[in-house]
Amino acid sequence: MDTNTLRKYATDINAFYMKNRRMPSYSEMLDIFDLRSKNAVFKRIASIVKKGFLEKDQKGKLLPKRLIKPLRLLGSVSAGFPSPAEEELQDVMSLEDYLITNPQSTYLLKVEGDSMIKAGIHHGDLILVEKNRTPKTGDIVIAQVDNEWTVKYFEQKGKRVFLKAANEKYPTIIPTQELVIAGVAIASIRKYK
Amino acid sequence: MDTNTLRKYATDINAFYMKNRRMPSYSEMLDIFDLRSKNAVFKRIASIVKKGFLEKDQKGKLLPKRLIKPLRLLGSVSAGFPSPAEEELQDVMSLEDYLITNPQSTYLLKVEGDSMIKAGIHHGDLILVEKNRTPKTGDIVIAQVDNEWTVKYFEQKGKRVFLKAANEKYPTIIPTQELVIAGVAIASIRKYK
DNA sequence: TTGACAGGTGAACGAATGTTCACTATACTT
DNA sequence: AAGTATAGTGAACATTCGTTCACCTGTCAA
Known part of the structure; x- marks a missing residue:
């Protein structure tokens, strides 16, 4: 069967997994594949x-393909960029797993303005915000000041x-009345271009 | 059974799921629970x-409580933080889907050093790198210079x-011999501790 | 002292699972 | 034209699944 077709089938299965x-x-695949x-x-x-678009675990159970393959260190000197051969040996991790501990209360927000530019947060960046978290000094928070967030x-x-x-x-703002903190930033993300 | 104990059991199951x-x-839970x-x-x-620490789907299969839950992409910060009611209306998205177009050739690397600090990339940040992409002027690249990445x-x-x-x-480096470009940065990520 | 109850064991059940077998239909070689 | 490879059907298989049943044990309140 055609390689591209097989890839599409794998995508269909991943779609089921996502959902x-x-x-x-x-x-259930009878329905998926008709x-x-x-x-x-x-x-x-x-x-x-066989083509490698999906894998089975030791017990023969089908595994979902992970989006992000390896999390690896780019060393300043020695490490180097991984070759495809090394990849297989590495531990895999999901970006979301890594960043998010409380999915229920985590949101993605787009930042506007340049008030955090010294912290490396630019206009258009995304920040992961966790609600229901009490901020500590040094935390980046989303706060309501004069009816503005x-x-x-x-x-x-x-x-x-x-x-x-x-x-x-x-x-620097010294809140006069009650301060509303919507959440604490746990990560910031910039997508290029 | 004690609520905290049940919560711990749910955590154990999630640990299995993560792994x-x-x-x-x-x-398999016979082993997990001894x-x-x-x-x-x-x-x-x-x-x-019953306690709500885990859920079952329509077919009675146990579901992981927290992982792989799609993120809710909210508007910009200035637009205000959403109330729970609004959340439902918003688009749902996976962070990985948003950032990554070619999962096969995308890697997550940890940045060391401060050479990109003006670009908002600090020591310890992660960058998503796509291999097999020809860089354009202005792109952030991972390059090999004098046997250093x-x-x-x-x-x-x-x-x-x-x-x-x-x-x-x-x-500024002007490569003398052949320049090895390992990949182009498509996103940068900073996790706040 | 009794009885209710929570939490465990072991065996059994039907249903669903992944896999294998025998067979059919179609397309492509040669 | 005959032969081969591919991808499908339908039935059967052993195994594993989640669930239910009967029973055992220790704790604790009445």
């Missing part, structure tokens, strides 16, 4: 696995709280 | 589900190629 958070059984016989599914999966550094001295921009041209 | 990318069967009877597992899972800006003027650091204290 249902588990791999489909062969019976087939009548489980044996047809069996052969099809065998081809897909802004990204600031959070600082606490005793009982007093400041919101500091990472850009001199913005003033 | 194996699938939920364990009841037989039990002899599948019925004990059955009752335990029932309690966990470094992160630099790529610049091309006619036939001449420069590697520029985003930090004045590093010199």
Whole structure:
């Protein structure tokens, strides 16, 4: 069977996995592939696995393909860039697993403005925000000031709280009334181009 | 059974899921829980589900509670932080889907050093690197210079190629011999501790 | 002291699982 | 024209699955 077709089939299975958070059984693949016989599914999966688009674990259970393959260190001197051969040996990890501990309360926000530019957060960047987290000094928070939502550094001295921009041209804010903190930034992400 | 104990059990199952990318069967849970009877597992899972620490899907299959949940992409910061009611309306997306177009050739690397600090890339940041991509002027590339792998800006003027650091204290490099470009950065990620 | 109850064991059940076998239909060689 | 490879069907298989049943044990309140 054509390689591209097999790749598409693997994608269909991954789509099921994304939606249902588990791999489909062969019976369920009858529907996915519009087939009548489980044996047809069996052969099809065998081809897909042979091509390497999907894998099975030690118990023969089909595994979802991970989007991100390796997390690897780019050493300043020695490490070098990995060759395809090394890849297989490496541990794999999901970017989302790595960044997110509480998916339920984690959001992705787009930053506007340049008030955090000194912190490496530019206009257009995304930040992962976790709600329901009490900020500590130094944390980057999303706070409501004068009915506007802004990204600031959070600082606490005793009982007093400041919101500091990472850009001199913005003033430090000392909240007069109640301060509303929507969440704490746990990661920032910039996509190029 | 004690609520905290049940929560711990759910965590154990999630640990299995993280490691194996699938939920364990009841037989496998015998080992996880150190039990002899599948019925004990059955009752335990029932309690966990009742408490809401885990869920079952329509087909009665156990679902992982937290992983691979799509992220909710919210508007910009200035647009305000969403209320729970609004959340439902928003687009749902996977961070990895958003950032990555070619999973096969995309890697996650850790940056060392401060040569890109002006570009908002700090020591310890992660960058997503796509191999097999021809860099354009302005791209951030991972290049080999004097047997060292470094992160630099790529610049091309006619036939001449420069590697520029985003930090004045590093010199611009004009490659003498063949330049090895390992990949082009497509995103950078910083995790806050 | 009794009885309810939570939490475990071991055996059994039907249903679903992945796999194999025998066979058919179609397309492509030679 | 005959032969071969590919991809499908349908039925059967042993194994594993989640679930249910009957029973055992220790704890604790009445």
